[in-house]
Amino acid sequence: MQDVALRDHLTIVALLPDFVLGKLDETSQRRVTRHLEACPTCRGELDNALNLLGLLADVPPPPLAVRERILQRVAASDSSSAPRAIPSRRAGRWARAIDAGTLLPPAPDRAREGAPFGQPISRRVLIAASAAVFLATALVGWSYEQQGAMGQEQRISALMSDPRAAYPLDDSDLPITASGVVFAEPTGRDVYLIANGLPALPGNQRYQVWFFTTEDTQVSAGLVSAGADGAVRALLQTPAPFADYVGVGLTAEPESGSAAPTSGMVLGGSFPPISASARIDRAPRSS
Amino acid sequence: MASAVPEPRNSPPAARIRVLEPVSRAAADVSADLVPDPELIAAMVAGEPEALGVLYDRHANVVFALLTRILGDREGAEDLLQEVFLRAWQQARTYDEARGAVRCWLNGIAHNLALNEVRRRGRRPRIWRRAGGEEDGSxxxxxxxxxxxxxxxxxxxxxxxxxxxxxxxxxxxxxxxxxxxxxxxxxxxxxxxxxxxxxxxxxxxxxxxxxxxxxxxxxxxxxxxxxxx
The missing domain is CATH 1.10.10.10 (Winged helix-like DNA-binding domain superfamily/Winged helix DNA-binding domain)
Structure with missing residues (x-):
């Protein structure tokens, strides 16, 4: 009897990958469903298969609008559909996160090595983090400064319309929660910088933006000022096409600027090599 | 809110920027990324839509990839992704940590919705179509x-x-x-x-x-x- 049960169990497990994809015939589908209802072990196997397919599948992230639509629908829903079961009272780490206004997604691991601020982080992380940074910014009511010229607005819009052109700034020499993103096209020289949570600087200092090349040299892309809320929005120009650079960093410099960085990196990020990033999927570099 | 950055030192130009003195900031301890998923669910039960946003940022990509593979098209997957997180919002109080991680719970909702959609369409899911328009069934x-x-x-x-x-x-x-x-x-x-x-x-x-x-x-x-x- 046990042999029969074990055989059935093994049969079900072997069917799970196709069950996940919805590619079983009706009879097998029902058989798996029935088994799953009674077998926690196989439900665990199903969870594993579902999770792995989601992690393995080569699918570009969903459009930013989906998140917006979800939150709009939640906001528009009446109180009867809200899950509110107890009076809203924040507690624990969630409450502290809310109070601190740090509703940002997890930062990728910073333990990286290589060109300027470490190895380029994965494209998946870049896209997800940059989209999330952008969305989180939008969520708290950010609206970028009205740019003087319409052409500048259009250039910014063009850059921001492509989430693949977004590179998060998630690295810092300081234990701060600043974050940001740069939008850029590989062959262009326009770079739109968004940064949040930058520390306030003394009156005689400004942030200077540096772009780094593979030769470990850097060029200045100009000085920017953070608002009282630590936010920066700036359309910058790189001397060479963006593809020539492997990283960006903001440092605190005298208000007239410096020829080279003279302080630690307050916020920065690395870019994947453009030649490889033309493909969304990229294996880790061997060196 | 923000602490001042120390005065820059007169160090020689360096391509690789060195470490500054740490700036303490209480907010670093309470970043939303430190909030475990079950606490986000609890916050959703308490009516905090921001928690749903954080949960979405954490898991939407994987759930979306799963949906896209099952359905075979992005448009349908986008619709269902929306539905998954709306259901997560509406059914947050049904989440039971003892039965598995939040990701598994979300994947389960997504899988049920996707299989229903496949049945509704009355056909096998299309194989994912690549950007070049080439059918992957080839x-x-x-x-x-x-x-x-x-x-x-x-x-x-x-x-x-x-x-x-x-x-x-x-x-x-x-x-x-x-x-x-x-x-x-x-x-x-x-x-x-x-x-x-x-x-x-x-x-x-x-x-x-x-x-x-x-x-x-x-x-x-x-x-x-x-x-x-």
Whole structure:
């Protein structure tokens, strides 16, 4: 009897990958469903298969609008559909996160090595983090400064319309929660910088933006000022096409600027090599 | 809110910027990324939509990839992704931590919705269509099984996450090939036909590969959430 049960169990497990994809015939589908209802072990196997397919599948992230639509629908829903079961009272780490206004997604691991601020982080992380940074910014009511010229607005819009052109700034020499993103096209020289949570600087200092090349040299892309809320929005120009650079960093410099960085990196990020990033999927570099 | 950055030092120009003195900031301790998923669910139950946003940022990509593979089209997957998170909002109080991780709960909602949609459509899901418009039902996906493995050319390169790619590299080549086709949306019998292998062989390779990944992914920092975590 046990042999029969074990055989059935093994049969079900072997069917799970196709069950996940919805590619079983009706009879097998029902058989798996029935088994799953009674077998926690196989439900665990199903969870594993579902999770792995989601992690393995080569699918570009969903459009930013989906998140917006979800939150709009939640906001528009009446109180009867809200899950509110107890009076809203924040507690624990969630409450502290809310109070601190740090509703940002997890930062990728910073333990990286290589060109300027470490190895380029994965494209998946870049896209997800940059989209999330952008969305989180939008969520708290950010609206970028009205740019003087319409052409500048259009250039910014063009850059921001492509989430693949977004590179998060998630690295810092300081234990701060600043974050940001740069939008850029590989062959262009326009770079739109968004940064949040930058520390306030003394009156005689400004942030200077540096772009780094593979030769470990850097060029200045100009000085920017953070608002009282630590936010920066700036359309910058790189001397060479963006593809020539492997990283960006903001440092605190005298208000007239410096020829080279003279302080630690307050916020920065690395870019994947453009030649490889033309493909969304990229294996880790061997060196 | 922000602490001042120390005065810049007169150090020689350096391509690699060095560490500044730490700036303490209480907010660093309370970043939303430190809030565990179950606490987000509790906040949703208490009516905090921001918690849903954080949960979405954390899990939407994986759930969306899953939906897209099952349905075979992005448009349908976008609709269902919306539905998944709306249901998560509405049914947050039904989440039971003892029954598994939040990711598993979300995947389960997504899977049920996707299978219902497949049934509703009354047909097998379409194979994922690549950006070039080429139907993947052709042999296009064989391209991801490169006969000359290399850092950029083997099946791992189909996977965006570096940690995942590293974990895949530890698998035998035959298992990677099976997984690459599975991740592209092929059933096991379709994979067997494409590889010219017996179905039983494909199933056992699949089984071993899934088990090994389950064991090894956490060591590579992949944000895997398994049922028994």
């Amino acid at each position: 042999d296009a996906y064989i391209a991801c099984i490169d006969p000359a493995p290399g850092p950029d050319s083997h099946a791992c390169s189909r996977v965006r996450d570096v940690g995942m790619a590293q974990a895949l590299e530890q698998l035998p080549r035959a298992q990677r090939d099976v997984l690459a086709l599975y991740a592209a949306g092929f059933s096991q019998s379709e994979i067997a036909a494409k590889l010219g292998e017996p179905l039983g062989t494909v199933k056992s390779r699949m089984r071993r590969a899934l088990c090994q990944l389950r064991e090894s992914l956490p060591a590579y920092g992949v944000d895997a959430e398994w049922p028994d975590d």
